[in-house]
Amino acid sequence: MNWIAKARPSGAATAAAPVKPGPAPSSDPSANIRISNSLKEFLWLLSDIPHARILDLGPIWQATVTFFVDKGFRLASEDMLRTWKEFLTDEEERLRNTPVGAEGEKISRSLLADRFLQSNLQYPEASFHGVLAWDLLDYFDVAVIPRVMERIFNILHPGGAMLALFHSRPAPRFQRYRIVDSQRFEVLxxxxxAVHSHVFQNREILDLFAQFRSSKTFVGRDQVREALFLK
Amino acid sequence: MWNKPTGAKPSSQDFNGAVPPPSKPQEMPKSSAPSSSFAPSTPQSMAETVTAHMSKISSGLKIQGEITGSSDLYIDGEAQGKIRLTGSRITVGPNGRVQADIEAREIVVEGSVQGNLKAGERVRLGGSSRVQGMMMAPRIGIDDGARYRGKVEVTRVEMARPTPASEPAIDAEALKPVSVNSDDE
Structure with missing residues (x-):
C-alpha cells in the first residue's frame, strides 16, 4: 500500500481530486459535517485490500460500523481515551488506598503507560490495515504517547495507514467523530x-511518527491538521 | 407480569443496517438520536419485555455456571460462566452484569457484558450498555452512548440446533447459586 506507487484511476471518486478540507459549508449552522481528504485517502489506500481490518480508537457508532461493514471491512473498536481515563481513575483509587511509604506509591508515567498497555490495545502484531485515531493524541498525556504510538505501530500491518487529527490551538470543546461517508465525518x-493536553507542532508530529514510512497532512479551513501516516 | 402497562410492547423494529442521516449535534450524546434503526431503548422498555415465556435472573441474584435451554432469558442480576440459548432471546437489563460468552438467537444488552456475543439473528447494544468482547451476528444495532471494546463481525452465524423446549432454560445441575441479596426482595 503506497500512495506513490498505487495507481490512481481517473474520476471524482478517487483520492486524486482533493477539495478544501474542513467544516462543510452549510446554511445550517448546526450542521457539523467535516469534509476530510485524509479520510478519503485513508479509504482509498485500503480499498484494494479484501476484508481490510480497521481499528477505531474512538467510541463505537452505528453509522461507522455500518459504513465499514458495507465496504466489506472488518472493524474493531476501542475507545482509548475513555479507557485511559478509567484506568487513571482506578490508579488514583489504588494509590489512595496504598499505605504511605509503601512500595509503588509513586510510579513513572512510563510505567503507567506500560501498565495501561498490559490490558489495552492487546492485539497481535500486524493485526490492522488501518487505525483511526481521530484527535486522541491531543488529549493523551504527552509522556505516555510514545508508548502508545509504539504499540499502534506494532499492531499496524506493514503498509497500513493511520489517520490522526491535530488541533492547531486548544480545542474549544471536546468532540467525537463518526463517519458519514467516504469523504465526510460528523463532529459531535x-x-x-479529557482536557486538551498539548498542541503539537508539525515537527513534534513528525518525530512522533518517525517510524512510519511516509506521511501526508491536510490543513483544514479551521486549521485542524488531518494527518495520514503509512507504515 | 401479565398486567403490562398499556402500550407496552417489546421493541420489534427490524434492523435494516442502513446508514442513518447524520444527526444534528447535541450537547450530550445521550440525548442524541439513536443512530441505529432500532427503537431507542430505555430501562423501562427493557423491563417491559419480560414475558410469561421468559426466565428471569433478577437484580440481586448471582449465578455461576452454564445456562442452556430454549426459553428467553432476562438477566438483571449477575451471571458468570456460559450462556447458550441458541433459539432464544437474551436480554441483559440495565442492572445486569454478565461475565460469560453468550450465544443466542437475539441478544439485547442494556447492562454490562464481558464476553463474546454471538447471535443467529441480531445483537443490539442499548445506550447504557458496556460490552467488552467480540460481537458476531448478521445484524448489529448500536445506540448512541453504548460503550464497546472488541471486534465487530457482521456475518451469518451458524448456530447449533436449539435445545428441545422440554428442557429447562436454566440447567439447574450446572448452576451454582453464589449469593442472593435478600435486600432486593
Missing amino acids: PAPTL
Whole structure:
C-alpha cells in the first residue's frame, strides 16, 4: 500500500481530486459535517485490500460500523481515551488506598503507560490495515504517547495507514467523530472526557511518527491538521 | 407480569443496517438520536419485555455456571460462566452484569457484558450498555452512548440446533447459586 506507487484511476471518486478540507459549508449552522481528504485517502489506500481490518480508537457508532461493514471491512473498536481515563481513575483509587511509604506509591508515567498497555490495545502484531485515531493524541498525556504510538505501530500491518487529527490551538470543546461517508465525518460535541493536553507542532508530529514510512497532512479551513501516516 | 402497562410492547423494529442521516449535534450524546434503526431503548422498555415465556435472573441474584435451554432469558442480576440459548432471546437489563460468552438467537444488552456475543439473528447494544468482547451476528444495532471494546463481525452465524423446549432454560445441575441479596426482595 503506497500512495506513490498505487495507481490512481481517473474520476471524482478517487483520492486524486482533493477539495478544501474542513467544516462543510452549510446554511445550517448546526450542521457539523467535516469534509476530510485524509479520510478519503485513508479509504482509498485500503480499498484494494479484501476484508481490510480497521481499528477505531474512538467510541463505537452505528453509522461507522455500518459504513465499514458495507465496504466489506472488518472493524474493531476501542475507545482509548475513555479507557485511559478509567484506568487513571482506578490508579488514583489504588494509590489512595496504598499505605504511605509503601512500595509503588509513586510510579513513572512510563510505567503507567506500560501498565495501561498490559490490558489495552492487546492485539497481535500486524493485526490492522488501518487505525483511526481521530484527535486522541491531543488529549493523551504527552509522556505516555510514545508508548502508545509504539504499540499502534506494532499492531499496524506493514503498509497500513493511520489517520490522526491535530488541533492547531486548544480545542474549544471536546468532540467525537463518526463517519458519514467516504469523504465526510460528523463532529459531535460530547461531554468533556479529557482536557486538551498539548498542541503539537508539525515537527513534534513528525518525530512522533518517525517510524512510519511516509506521511501526508491536510490543513483544514479551521486549521485542524488531518494527518495520514503509512507504515 | 401479565398486567403490562398499556402500550407496552417489546421493541420489534427490524434492523435494516442502513446508514442513518447524520444527526444534528447535541450537547450530550445521550440525548442524541439513536443512530441505529432500532427503537431507542430505555430501562423501562427493557423491563417491559419480560414475558410469561421468559426466565428471569433478577437484580440481586448471582449465578455461576452454564445456562442452556430454549426459553428467553432476562438477566438483571449477575451471571458468570456460559450462556447458550441458541433459539432464544437474551436480554441483559440495565442492572445486569454478565461475565460469560453468550450465544443466542437475539441478544439485547442494556447492562454490562464481558464476553463474546454471538447471535443467529441480531445483537443490539442499548445506550447504557458496556460490552467488552467480540460481537458476531448478521445484524448489529448500536445506540448512541453504548460503550464497546472488541471486534465487530457482521456475518451469518451458524448456530447449533436449539435445545428441545422440554428442557429447562436454566440447567439447574450446572448452576451454582453464589449469593442472593435478600435486600432486593
